[in-house]
Amino acid sequence: MIEIYTDGAASGNPGPGGYGVVLRSGPYEKELSGGFRMTTNNRMELLAVIVGLSAIKKPGEQVTVYSDSKYVVDSVEKKWVFGWVKTGFKGKKNKDLWKRFLDVYKLHKVNFIWIKGHNAHPENERCDVLAVAAGKNKAALAIDYEFEAERNNPSLL
Structure with missing residues (x-):
């Protein structure tokens, strides 16, 4: 059983924004994070799950993926x-990430659990710290x- 805790943030x-991930398998734990110069909170929430x-x-x-993202x-x-x-994801945002998600999602038996954000959940709070720090690391x-391509020219994608 593997637990993945995730969070995303955008300012x-x-x-600028980032994602944070805590992976846990038994006694082993690993943290992952990354940031982008221009993004959205929803993209970072989804990317955190993909990275995990x-x-x-x-x-x-x-x-089991724990996320505070209803999206x-x-x-x-x-x-x-x-x-x-x-x-074909017609009219949907983040289709590039949803396609990436589906590619990794099908490799495992994944269950999602929604947790309330900023509610003193230790792993969620840690993911938030990782995500915010990654988005601030210029x-x-x-x-x-x-x-950025879709934002600047939606007809390209």
Whole structure:
């Protein structure tokens, strides 16, 4: 059983932002984070889950993802994202990330649990610290090419 705790943050929405992930398997724990110069909170929430699932080396693992993002949790648990696949994600934001998510999601047995953010949940609070710090680390901010291209010219994607 693997537990993944995630959070995303953006200052400005859009603006600089980051994601934070805590992975736990038994006594082992790993933290991951990254930041982007221009992004949104929803993108970072979703990317945190993608990064967490991608870090699992062995396929077929039982995974529980804890997220404070209704956007992510409801989209998967209420099966909306699978309907979006059928319509080619028409009219949906973040289709590049949703496609990446589906590629790693299918590798494991994933269950999502929504947790209330900023509610003294230790792992969620740690993920928030990681996400905010990553978004503020100007020297290490990456470019979210898909987001910036879509934002500057939606007809490109």
